[in-house]
Amino acid sequence: MSLDKDQVQHIAMLARLRLADDEFAETQDKLSRIVDFVDQLSAAPTDAVVPMAHPLNQAQRLRPDQVTEANERERMQKNAPAVADGLYLVPKVLE
């Protein structure tokens, strides 16, 4: 297994994912297989190759910093699990 238990736990924490006890072993096994599989990339001859960030090698288009959308807070918050007075509710962060 190329990824040990602690590594998988660490990755899950970085990704903000709680894995249930019964899915941990399978996740570790399959993730390890994926990492082993993509390891073959290290053999590719890439000296002096420029990394490709955009499939057409284009730069990001910029637009003027102008407000284009109307404020539709109520409409948008209809999908929110918990709101009050137009605010999103989360558990207490500061005591």
Place this chain on the structure above:
Amino acid sequence: MALHEQTLTELKAGLDRGDFTAVDITQALLDRIAAHGKDLNAFITVMGETALANAGQADKARAADQGGVLNGLPIVHKDIFCLRDVLTTCGSRMLKDFVSPYDATVVERLAGAGAVVLGKTNMDEFAMGSSNETSFFGPVKNPWGLEYSPGGSSGGSAASVAARLSPAATGTDTGGSIRQPAALTNTVGFKPTYGRVSRYGMVAFASSLDQAGVITRSAEDAALLLGVMAGFDERDSTSIDHPVPDYVAGLGESLDGLRVGVVRQHFDAGLDEATGKAVRDALAVLEARGATLTEVDLPNLDYCVPTYYVVAPAECSSNMSRFDGVRFGHRAEDPKDLLDLYCRSRGEGFGAEVKRRIMTGTYVLSAGYYDAYYLQAQKVRQLISEDFKKAFEKVDVIAGPTTPTPAFKLGAKTDDPITMYLNDIYTIGANLAGLPAMSTPCGMVNDFPVGLHLVGPHWAEASLLRTAHQYQTQTDWHTRCPEAYR
């Protein structure tokens, strides 16, 4: 011919002649969806009432000599496209109650041209899968054999077109998610050049690879829809401003002088023998139509799948971070603090494959591994793209198999993620290089369909559609329908 048996182009002609109305078509297809949709598990939402109302509007517009090029023609949308006031689940528990507050540009353009949406189709969760088995709503069945996978991730779209529940469907393709299910269900699947069709309102999986396209029964219908969907969109920062030709007008041109590239590595040991034969027969048909066949080399082909499984999960892990249990989507009960809210909402809301991809992406982007995995994959991606560039100096179109084998049984590849990933070996290159590509039916192996894969240089949509259309004038594979759905 019964209404469900007709292609978009045939229905359009019938509407123009006054043989039937848009309401007739909509009702006939809603009846088919009611009769077969459940067995196939192809739909997540059926929009009967609004579809009939919109069809009625289309008929009124037609009576007044108004309406766009798709006026009254039916379509179904993959459930990855946002539709205003309609459930948009992306096949996930995370979004199972999400009602979109706005329309995707693709949805808006098709509706603007008069298309009538019948419903939204099932898919692999967040488009991550090649068999439709990762959907929270259960797998879609292949109309050619209900124990078989229709492919994925646009499996519901492909199955509904194959079973004649709709003549056309939208799909999205990040590594083959339009073309692979099209090949496995005997439909036409088209993925345009990256940036050709707006991604606005299309739930993002891997933003440098995702592209919207269509699944239809003919190249002609794909051309008709693409003409409406393509074009620059201010609201998608990756949309590219490039002229949109009349795709339908170019279909009739002959293939005389068309240089077709055949990739030697495509016919290596990994390819099923009978599938290979069907594809070679198809190449002979293109040759007989005036094309010349030339062997080309894609030396880095074997790196396509591993490159993809670094780049796509990396982008996925960033995109999926928006699901936090706060603004929309699933939220865990009684979180003890903010971290617990994030971790449990995401842990419960995402299925196993999505979690694996997020974690793979997190790993390859994490400190100490970024250079070895992500940066290296981006370099190999450049090599793969250069291979295509060199090949397209010699040829106009590359032709080969869409998939290594015909449809596989549901459950056959779920134990090993790598076996599943290798399904997309022939299709992934086009996404990595941002190229237009399509699959068109080209044969049957043991009563299951085989797809011919065509890839072109950037913006060569018209020549792919013409090649497929000319092939379809010489063959009838694309007209075949599973017996139970005739």
